[in-house]
Amino acid sequence: MLRRGGALIGLLMAVVLSGAQAAFLQAAAQQAYPSRPIHILLGFAAGSGADIGARFVSAELQKRAGQPVIIENRPGAGSNIAIGLAAKAKPDGYTLLLAASSAMAGSRFLYKDFKIDTDSAFEPVAVLFDATFVITVAPDSSVQTIAALSETLKTKTRNRFGYTNQTGQLAAAYYLAQAGASAEPVSYRVTADAVADVASGTLDFMVLDGGFATGVVRNGKIKALAVTTAERSVSLPQIPTMTEAGMKDFVFAPFWAVYAPRGTPDDMIKTLQGWLREIYTSDAARQHHGVTGSNVRFQDAVVLRQRLRAEVDEWAKAVQAAGIEPQ
Known part of the structure; x- marks a missing residue:
C-alpha cells in the first residue's frame, strides 16, 4: 500500500513538474522574442x-x-x-x-x-x-499667399505644376479642384530638377514633401505658401496651414x-x-x-x-x- 501511495505521489509530482516546466518554457519562449x-x-x-x-x-x-x-x-x-x-x-x-x-x-x-x-x-x-506637404512657388514670385496663387492660376493660361510621385500629383490636383483652377501636371524623376524649375518660374507651383521642402525653403531656394497638415509643421512653424490660408477643411497628411x-x-x-x-x-x-x-x-x-x-x-x-x- 505504501509502495502504491509512493508511486501515486511520484506520478502526481511528475505531472505537476511537467506542467510547471511547460508553463516555464512557454513563458521563456514569449520572453525570448x-x-x-x-x-x-x-x-x-x-x-x-x-x-x-x-x-x-x-x-x-x-x-x-x-x-x-x-x-x-x-x-x-x-x-x-x-x-x-x-x-x-x-x-x-x-x-x-x-x-x-x-x-x-x-x-x-x-x-x-x-x-x-x-x-x-x-x-x-x-x-x-x-x-507634411508644402505648397511652394519661386522665391521671387509676386504670389505671397494661397489665395493669390489660386487667383493667378484662374486668370493665367498654360499653368504648370511639377510632381515626382502620385501622392504629390494628387495633393496638387486636390488643391486645384478646391480652388476651382487648372494646371498641367509635369512629371519629374528627380525632385531637385523639379525644384530648380519651380525656382526659375518654369513651374507655377509644386507640392513638395516636408522632408525635402524644409531644406530648400530655409535656404531660400523656393518660397512656401502653406502646409497641408491640420497643424503647422514643427520644421516650418512660420508657414500657415491651408485652412489658416483660407482653404476651408483642406487637410492632406x-x-x-x-x-x-x-x-x-x-x-x-x-x-x-x-x-x-x-x-x-x-x-x-x-x-x-x-x-x-x-x-x-x-x-x-x-x-x-x-x-x-x-x-x-x-x-x-x-x-x-x-x-x-x-x-
Whole structure:
C-alpha cells in the first residue's frame, strides 16, 4: 500500500513538474522574442527621405529588441512591391512593413493591378507620424499667399505644376479642384530638377514633401505658401496651414505606420507597439522629425485600424475630385 501511495505521489509530482516546466518554457519562449533579426520592408530607395525616417525607427527598435533590425528597401510602384512582399511574409513577428497611408489606402485607386486589401492583409501595429506637404512657388514670385496663387492660376493660361510621385500629383490636383483652377501636371524623376524649375518660374507651383521642402525653403531656394497638415509643421512653424490660408477643411497628411502580416501573434504585436510607444513619445523622435518635416503622432493599433479605414474613404473622394485615372 505504501509502495502504491509512493508511486501515486511520484506520478502526481511528475505531472505537476511537467506542467510547471511547460508553463516555464512557454513563458521563456514569449520572453525570448525577438530571438533573431527583425526585417522592416520599405517601398523607397536607400538614402530617400522615407529611408532616413525608417533608419531612425530601426536604430531605436534595435536598442530595445536586443537584435538587429534591418531595413529592406524594395522601391517601386508606389510602395506596392514592398506591400505585396510583406503581405505574403510569414506572420512570425520577424517581417514588418513601414508604409504611408497614401500607399496603404490610396494605391487601390491609383493602380489598376493593385489587388491587396490592406485592411484584411495586415495586423496594425502603430501610427508613428504624419507626413507634411508644402505648397511652394519661386522665391521671387509676386504670389505671397494661397489665395493669390489660386487667383493667378484662374486668370493665367498654360499653368504648370511639377510632381515626382502620385501622392504629390494628387495633393496638387486636390488643391486645384478646391480652388476651382487648372494646371498641367509635369512629371519629374528627380525632385531637385523639379525644384530648380519651380525656382526659375518654369513651374507655377509644386507640392513638395516636408522632408525635402524644409531644406530648400530655409535656404531660400523656393518660397512656401502653406502646409497641408491640420497643424503647422514643427520644421516650418512660420508657414500657415491651408485652412489658416483660407482653404476651408483642406487637410492632406498621409500618415506613416508599422504593420505586420495577418496572423502575427498578439503578444508580438503588443511588444512591438510598446517599444514604438516609447520611441514616438520621446524627445529623440520629436527632434528627428522636426528636422525631416513631419509631425510625430504615436497612435496604437486600434486607432491605426480606424484611421486606415477612414483614409480609404478619403482617398476615394480625393481621387475622384482630382480626376486622376488609375495607371
